[in-house]
Amino acid sequence: MSALHSMSLVETARALAAREVSSVELVGALLGRISALNPSLNAFITVDPETSLRQAAAADQRIARGEAGPLTGVPVAHKDIFMARGWRTTCASRMLAGFVAPYDAQVIERFDAAGAVNMGKLNMDEFAMGSSSESSFFGPVRNPWDLERVPGGSSGGSAAAVAAALVPAATATDTGGSIRQPASLCGVSGLKPTYGLVSRYGMIAYASSLDQAGPIARTAEDLAVLTNLMAGHDPRDATSVARPAEDYRRDLEQGLAGLTIGLPRAYFAEGMSADVRAGVEAAIDTLRRLGARTVEVDLPRMELALPAYYVIAPAEASSNLSRYDGVRYGHRAADYTDLADMYSRTRAEGFGPEVRRRILIGAFVLSHGYYDAYYLQAQRVRRLVAQDFKDAFAHCDLIVGPTSPTVAFPLGAHAADPLQMYLSDIYTIAPNLAGLPAMSIPCGIGAHDLPIGLQLVGNYFAEARMLGVAAAFQRETDWHRRMPAAATA
Amino acid sequence: MPLDSDAVRRIALLARIAVTDAEVAALHGELNGILGLVEQMQGVDTAGVVPMAHAFDMHAPLRPDVVTETDRRADFQAGAPAVEDGLYLVPRVIE
Numbered sequence A: 001m002s003a004l005h006s007m008s009l010v011e012t013a014r015a016l017a018a019r020e021v022s023s024v025e026l027v028g029a030l031l032g033r034i035s036a037l038n039p040s041l042n043a044f045i046t047v048d049p050e051t052s053l054r055q056a057a058a059a060d061q062r063i064a065r066g067e068a069g070p071l072t073g074v075p076v077a078h079k080d081i082f083m084a085r086g087w088r089t090t091c092a093s094r095m096l097a098g099f100v101a102p103y104d105a106q107v108i109e110r111f112d113a114a115g116a117v118n119m120g121k122l123n124m125d126e127f128a129m130g131s132s133s134e135s136s137f138f139g140p141v142r143n144p145w146d147l148e149r150v151p152g153g154s155s156g157g158s159a160a161a162v163a164a165a166l167v168p169a170a171t172a173t174d175t176g177g178s179i180r181q182p183a184s185l186c187g188v189s190g191l192k193p194t195y196g197l198v199s200r201y202g203m204i205a206y207a208s209s210l211d212q213a214g215p216i217a218r219t220a221e222d223l224a225v226l227t228n229l230m231a232g233h234d235p236r237d238a239t240s241v242a243r244p245a246e247d248y249r250r251d252l253e254q255g256l257a258g259l260t261i262g263l264p265r266a267y268f269a270e271g272m273s274a275d276v277r278a279g280v281e282a283a284i285d286t287l288r289r290l291g292a293r294t295v296e297v298d299l300p301r302m303e304l305a306l307p308a309y310y311v312i313a314p315a316e317a318s319s320n321l322s323r324y325d326g327v328r329y330g331h332r333a334a335d336y337t338d339l340a341d342m343y344s345r346t347r348a349e350g351f352g353p354e355v356r357r358r359i360l361i362g363a364f365v366l367s368h369g370y371y372d373a374y375y376l377q378a379q380r381v382r383r384l385v386a387q388d389f390k391d392a393f394a395h396c397d398l399i400v401g402p403t404s405p406t407v408a409f410p411l412g413a414h415a416a417d418p419l420q421m422y423l424s425d426i427y428t429i430a431p432n433l434a435g436l437p438a439m440s441i442p443c444g445i446g447a448h449d450l451p452i453g454l455q456l457v458g459n460y461f462a463e464a465r466m467l468g469v470a471a472a473f474q475r476e477t478d479w480h481r482r483m484p485a486a487a488t489a
Numbered sequence B: 001m002p003l004d005s006d007a008v009r010r011i012a013l014l015a016r017i018a019v020t021d022a023e024v025a026a027l028h029g030e031l032n033g034i035l036g037l038v039e040q041m042q043g044v045d046t047a048g049v050v051p052m053a054h055a056f057d058m059h060a061p062l063r064p065d066v067v068t069e070t071d072r073r074a075d076f077q078a079g080a081p082a083v084e085d086g087l088y089l090v091p092r093v094i095e
Helices: A011-018 A023-041 A049-064 A106-114 A157-161 A180-186 A221-230 A266-271 A274-289 A302-323 A337-352 A353-367 A369-390 A418-425 A427-433 A463-476 B006-014 B019-040 B072-077
Strands: A044-046 A075-079 A117-121 A170-173 A190-194 A211-218 A260-264 A293-297 A398-402 A437-447 A451-458
Touching: A011 A023, A011 A049, A011 A221, A011 A427, A023 A049, A023 A075, A023 A418, A044 A157, A044 B006, A049 A117, A075 A106, A075 A221, A075 B019, A106 A117, A117 A157, A157 A170, A157 A180, A157 A211, A157 B019, A170 A190, A170 A221, A170 A337, A180 A190, A180 A437, A180 A451, A190 A221, A190 A337, A190 A463, A211 A369, A221 A463, A266 A302, A266 A398, A274 A293, A274 A398, A274 A437, A274 A463, A302 A353, A302 A369, A302 A418, A302 B019, A337 A353, A353 A369, A353 B006, A353 B019, A398 A463, A418 A427, A437 A463, A451 A463, B006 B019
Parallel strands: A075 A117, A075 A170, A260 A293, A260 A398
Antiparallel strands: A044 A117, A170 A211, A190 A211, A190 A437, A398 A451, A437 A451
16 A cells, blocks of 8 residues: 555545545544645645544444445545535635535535545635635645645645645636646646536535536546546536436546547647647647547637636626625625625625626626627627537547646736736636536646646536546556655655 | 726726725726737627527526425524624614
8 A cells, every 4th residue: 555645536445445544544644744734835724623533433434334435434625615514615715714604515415425524625716716826815825846836726725735645636616727727737637527517506606607616636537436426416506417327437448549639729829838838749649649549620719718708707706796795694894884885895805806806897898888799799709619619529529738828837927917817727718618528637747847737628528538538648647646745745 | 998997986886896096096907908808809700699608508497396495594694794683784774
């Protein structure tokens, strides 16, 4: 048995089932790592060792009774966007800094029912708005590969915690790249499923027509096991897709013979740094060697994805975040003159600068006289972007390209210019607009010895096949086994 | 420059976010920068394209008309800034 903390989720589960280690021992060891490493990484907002150890003890009893499922006793941490009853749930905002969730998200219910151990709540960009996890009210998350660099965002805490081997897996959410981009920048694997596959019930809303939950872990096999748990219809989320359950592990052993991979010209034209290009092209060569055929495909309206996103996401955010009014929960300003002043001061104090910017943009594009030119136009462009994918998937099974144009950038690099930050998601936003599943897996080491991610975009509900391709790639390469010095210490 | 300083103040009022004069000046540049990025899509011919609100053309699903929630008012109000007798307190709006 290798060092406890460096095992994958599936290896961890196997060791627990074989009684090579108890959940209490494992959770205790990881809590020790968290208390040693989190002060420098800031990946966790909330840790509650007593609750985690109590859940671990219950899991050990369940294993002893022979009633264990595949994830019983396995430690998992959750992005602080998921409501977990009795846990402080902040969305990394001052607005919710003292908020204790009164109910569980569907995702949390599923992990609890499986007997997984909640290791704590993970740091992120405030209300999931950002690409660097620097906008958190609780301070920036740092990248375990280089503490002076960002882990990506918004699920930076999730990616950093897995990369630093504080947990074998974490939950995350992705509205424009927030699972894939941090997974890429931290050298771990992440899957954003098809829109509607995982319930959004109890997941704090940012842009509801784009938000989707998914897992971050070390291997494609781990992601498949986690997706088996997380996916499924939930009547409490009106956008949850009702379809028969699938086993997302079913294609893990399938090779790439007969697979056609589309390489979008738009993704390879420009914008990518040289090291990322080299890593991605080498990965494509590996996929060819494994038997895949590649074809060039066109996504002609791809450059419109970013502009459309920065109308649609802020519009939905301005509507969703209107609920934070200082009346029913969360922060309320101490000084005010009347009700309107209370609202305005509460929201000015409770929201950070990026959240305020996006709410204001959203309020503008939805306002009288601008709605048609901005919001409706963006929704029309969104359909064109989705149509481009539809056309491309007539010629290929899977689309492959970079996840992020660069490796992890230094903390503060984009602090002065929000637009530069937005460009970090140039390759990840389009699949959200279309609602397509997409993932990132490690595919190389680039400049400054930092990880590079390969993005896989599949057709609707093609998660099993995508995970199979990723698993085949991970049998052939060891990029996903590379760990930063912080994790092996 | 679609937004001038007065427009920034008007939007901030609509969004119920208090802004200082210094913040208006900064936001003026930042918001116009974002809208400049968004401008790229203004020239695109979208005549006849149906706006896409969602990944799937879904209907709002109906469920049986039965009570599914239990009364947990006290739990939900536990996190409220000001509550009295099960009611949320706000500044007086009618004199």
